[in-house]
Amino acid sequence: MARAGSEDRTPTVKLKVMQERERVAELNGKLGEDLKQVLKPALSQLDFAEKYFLDDKILKEQRTPAQLARWLGGAETALKIAAQIREYVEGLSERYGPNARVISG
Secondary structure (H helix, E strand, C coil), rough: CHHHHHHHHHHHHHHHHHHHHHHHHHHHCCCHHHHHHHHHHHHHHHHHHHHHHHHHHHCCCCHHHHHHHHHHHHHHHCCCCCCHHHHHHHHHHHHHCCCCCCCCC
């Protein structure tokens, strides 16, 4: 019963991760190969959130409300990083075009 507040947050975090994955996938479909490579870490962060923090088996482990909140915070951090990467790549695409070339130094 004490976990109810934190448990209620779990579906919301899962939904946000799923929505971000949809945004990343949509953007990925519009990009050339170089910008797809820049976007790839966003997918890795979403995989990390889903497979590590939000896995059903892991979420069933006993935790105090504070521990669960901290655990879900890890998923939210990965989500935030993924969104920042997506926004960065969107900006590059808008500024230089979807087929922009990445030149490393």
